[in-house]
Amino acid sequence: MEILTPVFTLLILAVVFGALLGYAAKAFRVEGNPIVDEINALLPQTQCGQCGHPGCRPYAESIAAGGPINKCPPGGESTIAALANLLDVEPEPLDAEHGVEDVRKVAYIREDECIGCTKCIQACPVDAILGSAKHMHTVITSECTGCDLCVEPCPVDCIDMIPEKNPLQNWHWQRPDPRLQNVQLIVTDQMRKAS
Amino acid sequence: MSMLNSSPHGHQGHSTGQVMQQVMLACVPGLTALTWFFGWGTVINIIWLALLALGIEALILHLRGRPIAFYLRDYSALVTAVLLGLALPPTAPWWLGLIGITFAIGIAKHLYGGMGYNPFNPAMVGYVVLLISFPLQMTRWVLPVGATDALPGFGESLVMFFGAEPFAGIDAYTGATALDSFRQQRGGMLVSEFWSVTDVMGRWSGLGWEWVNTGFLLGGLYLLYKKIIGWRIPVGMLAAIAILSAVFYDGGSSASGGSPLMHLFGGATMLGAFFIATDPVTASTTPKGRLIYGAMIGIIVYVIRIWGNYADGVAFAVLLGNFSAPLIDAYTQPRTYGHRK
Amino acid sequence: MSIQASHSFYPLPGGIHPSENKAQSLQGPIRQAELPARLIIPLTQPGFAQAHVQVQPGDKVYKGQLLASGNPVTGLNAHASTSGTVVEITEHAVPNMSGLPELCAVIASDGQDEWQKLPPLDPAETDVDTLITRIHDCGISGLGGAGFPSHTKLRGALSKVHTLVINAAECEPFITADHALMREHADEIIKGIWLLLQITGAGKCLIGIEDNKPDARDAMLKAIEDAFDDRLSLVEVPTKYPSGAEKQLIWLLTGTEVPSGKITIQSGIMCQNVGTARAIARAVLHGEALVSRITTFTGAALEHPCNMEVLIGTPVAELLAQCDLDESRLSRVISGGPLMGFHLPHADLPIVKITNCIIATTESELPTPAPQQACIRCGFCTDVCPVNLLPQQLFWFSRSKELEKAEQHNIMDCIECGACAYVCPSHIPLVQYYRATKAELREAKEKELKAEYSKKRFDFHQQRMEEQKRQDEQRRAERAALAKKRKQEAAAGGEQAGGEQAGGEQKEAKDAIKAALERVNAKKAARAAKASQQEQNDTEPGS
Secondary structure: OOOHHHHHHHHHHHHHHHHHHHHHHHHOOOOOOHHHHHHHHHOOOOOOOOOOOOOHHHHHHHHHOOOOOOOOOOOHHHHHHHHHHHHOOOOOOOOHHHOOOOOOEEEEEOHHHOOOOOHHHHHOOOOOEEOOOOOOOEEOOOOOOOOOOOOOOOOOOOEEEEEOOOHHHHOOOOOOOHHHHHHHHHHHHHHHHHO | OOOOOOOOOOOOOOOHHHHHHHHHHHOHHHHHHHHHHHOOHHHHHHHHHHHHHHHHHHHHHHHOOOOHHHHHOOOHHHHHHHHHHHHOOOOOOHHHHHHHHHHHHHHHHHHHOOOOOOOOOHHHHHHHHHHHHOHHHHOOEEOOEOOEOOOOOHHHHHHHHOOOOOOOOHHHHEEOOHHHHHHHOOOOOOHHHHHHHOOOEOOOOEOOHHHHHHHHHHHHHHHHHOOOOOOHHHHHHHHHHHHHHHHOOHHHOOOOOOOHHHHHOOOOHHHHHHHHOOOOOOOOOOHHHHHHHHHHHHHHHHHHHHHOOOOOOHHHHHHHHHHHHHHHHHHOOOOOOOOOO | OOOOOEOOOOOOOOOEOOOOOOHHHHOOOOEEOOOOOEEEEEOOOHHHOOOEEOOOOOOEEOEOOEEEEOOOOOOOOEEOOOOEEEEEEEEEOOOOOOOOOEEEEEEEEOOOOOEOOOOOOOHHHOOHHHHHHHHHHOOOEOOOOOOOEHHHHHHHHOOOOOEEEEEEOOOOOOOOHHHHHHHHHHHHHHHHHHHHHHHHOOOEEEEEEEOOOHHHHHHHHHHHHHHOOOOEEEEEEOOOEOOOOHHHHHHHHHOOOOOOOOOHHHHOEEEEEHHHHHHHHHHHHHOOOOOEEEEEEEOOOEOOOEEEEEEOOOEHHHHHHHOOEOOOOEEEEEEOOOOOOEEEOOOOOEOOOOOOEEEEEEOOOOOOOOOOOOOOOOOHHHHHOOOOOOHHHHHHHHHOOOHHHHHHOOHHHOOOOOHHHHHOOOOOOHHHHHHHHHHHHHHHHHHHHHHHHHHHHHHHHHHHHHHHHHHHHHHHHHHHHHHHHHHHHHHHOOHHHHHHHHHHHHHHHHHHHHHHHHHHHHHHHHHHHHHHHHHHHHHHHHO
């Protein structure tokens, strides 16, 4: 008979916790797939397709499905770090296959060469190019994401990607270089030895 | 090599090495008292541990491919050696120090990344490893001058150091420390009664110990004066011990835990408060956090002394404090200028 | 009645007491620098925006003539600092942190130093707007260090400021430019302060001065006494670095903490340097553009350290020579103070508006930084931080690039004063770590905003494309239905009816074109009207 006590105890516990779990699953149910949105929010939204996906959201979906997080050159190191932090994985170096991190650029149309074909306008994912057929086009710099997608379609090759800021605006302090530090140390060490 | 150097371009001129030198200098009064009352054993310990510490540090730096001379000049290994040497009993044989310092520097310090990266106080890790592994050797203290006529001479200390066991004379010199006999041998006596029957108690704390602690207190005040250490950790720790012992003093009844003076000047209190708990690498770093950290160590020290299994608890208390330092820091961020009060 | 310095102040947390090294450059009065043969005048705009250059190589210019301007709101005018000929407009190295060249006008002096001044203004009869415009025209920027355009700051402060704080603290070692200025030109500073009070409408002015310059204090007290103005008061604060930092001085004098991320004006307080006050007085009362400043030349490598009134654009090397530089002892040249200044790669660089001090130092005076050791968390940095940060924690986060944690620990509130690195026994270049991290955080913020905006644009684009597709589909469906109907009608007989309908459609299309053209014409007319109105508005204030 004594065997029944633990059996019942466990049974009751199982029922109680099962009910709790069932309730929690209903009460705290999360609609949709928020992780894709969260990942998408971390991507730079250039829609450039350098990752091999047709835009940022498809790349976010691929990451959510377990794909690599290091395929976004415009986002660069900071985006990888943010993604790694969100997904709780180790950050990896940027996959050079998809391009390298660079200063942010914007498209610039050499206007006297533009023939007004509207091909770039159609290519622009954020409607940042202004113009109409047979009239010169121009880029609204503040809207341009620097995605590069308008360069390819231009039949007269009159679109340049130029840095958004000049070198002075881009300059900032870098952390002290630890390698330099070590070299310095070893040199001072040897100097002391020699003297 | 043209390298952009950010401001500032001036420097106060203090270096980590100088900080460590000051710490070692401040140990001198305490060490003098230890030697006066307990013989040459501690001095021999310190010399031996210092040699070992430098050797082990150099060896590991070499293995890790780091510049040796540069890192040896920060004197952190020497400080670890001195602190562990001060904590070891004067009767410690050579192998005890070897094991302790190997753990302290090899494992507690370098396995965690070396100077600045160790989460636990290396000297205390070494001490606790020895205390748990070799309880007999670690609790065998020399009787202080006054309790015995025969303090071991330098030669006899050397014989003990070389561990010629069984050394016939050793038992003549050794006995329990004051704190140890207070908890073990008091039976149901009143504090004053115990004071009169034993010869290991002095004026207000353990015989000899009260002066050793006074020595470390002086050294600690010197460090405070030189601004090498802050006041918060020592004050937190000493205040916690003083308050707790006052609360449980009970007028010296048979259930008493001993007077505040006995606890403040007994065992490793002052050494711990000014030299060990203040090790900045492993302590809390926020101003408020340091007070809490010190107080926490003080509370644990008292708890271990009165209700724990060991006569003194500074080493354990400091390690437990080290454990909680990051948590304390996280909850005691100071208010930055311009942020809401 | 004699006016006394007030000693009531709110103590500053943290801070350091580096050796002052101020006496060397204060032995004599302010010297007048020799007129250089060639001047390199930076045309740099705030934020390194593009400058509108107003002169061409070969042009003859007068002292005080405009060389370049910028954006009317935030721009900073640059003027020729002596008369002569513009030789070239080119990129030239200037004293800046990056060491990158900036656009400069090189002027060959004609030796005449001939002024072209603006007409003096009488403050009693001039409105605030004209005063600010004059300050803009004279190219005045903050002379304390940051170099922010004064007219921009003043316009932002209009009727928002109750207290004017005048920074006479000069807390950095070596620098004595403000000290010397106060000794000799206290009256002009007071005149500048009056103008600032008139412009901002502030009810009182607190002048904060450190207690290590009693002679400057006395000169200022005398000037205040002569001014008979009870809005002015002088507060003497203890000598401690960095009491002269803007927000720190405001705390010292008023006990007000400017909230994090806000500017002082949002707390009703404006801070101006004594040198700026004097420059404003010269601009308004004498019509002089900012073409010279007082700069300290000091350091152990100079035989005769001093303060000199120098023309903007004078090469540093020439000025060092005038102070008898001992090349053999020189180790480094620093622009600014030892705690916040920056290292000059060579001395062929011009004096710029923010150059308050040039230190030609020796290895024994300011030694090369020792190699960095590991942080032992000693907390010395925490004790000296004037904004109550935890510098050692920020260092760990900065080094491991944990931007988010660094931000949570308020790294953006760091004022880069360098007190932490000054006391660090492990010689860690903490400020450099913080500067890099702050820049990265700023970039990340910018990137985030841009991404958010781009996403909105992209979503809108997607929506538009879908809408268009849907409309195309719908139209195709309608056309198909129409064609079907017509076919049915044709089948029912009566081809004529079909033709008529097609004619009607054409007519409809023509009407649509006509309507569109009319719309365009109407818009053009409206725009033209607006433009002419604008022109009138533009010309009005100038005329």
